[in-house]
Amino acid sequence: MSETRTTQGAALSAMQTAAIQAAAAVAAGREYASSAKAAHRDAVVVYARGDYANARRRALNSLAYSVGRFSRIYQDAMWAEK
Numbered sequence: 647m648s649e650t651r652t653t654q655g656a657a658l659s660a661m662q663t664a665a666i667q668a669a670a671a672v673a674a675g676r677e678y679a680s681s682a683k684a685a686h687r688d689a690v691v692v693y694a695r696g697d698y699a700n701a702r703r704r705a706l707n708s709l710a711y712s713v714g715r716f717s718r719i720y721q722d723a724m725w726a727e728k
Contacts, residue, residue: 653727657698657705660723661689664708667719671712682711 668682676682685708693701709720 652699652702654698656727657689657693657701659726660702660705660709661686661693663719663723664689664705664712667712668708676712678711682708685711 664682664686668679668686671679671682685704689701689704689708692704706720706724709717709723713719
């Protein structure tokens with residue numbers, strides 16, 4: 647089985663979507679807004695280290711906290727090109 651490599655662009659795209667949704671969650675006072683922000687912050691740190699696969703994973707975690715795993719926004723980010 648070949649290893650799937652996450653590109654820098656794919657990680658950045660997921661992080662940008664997560665940032666927008668985390669900010670919206672905070673503004674709306676949603677229950678898991680602080681978790682969404684923390685996961686996004688982790689994504690930024692890991693991205694800066696060049697670990698794009700884990701940056702994308704943490705950005706997806708942020709989206710899961712802010713919009714939920716069944717949201718179209720989350721699903722689009724999840725299935726976007728890695």
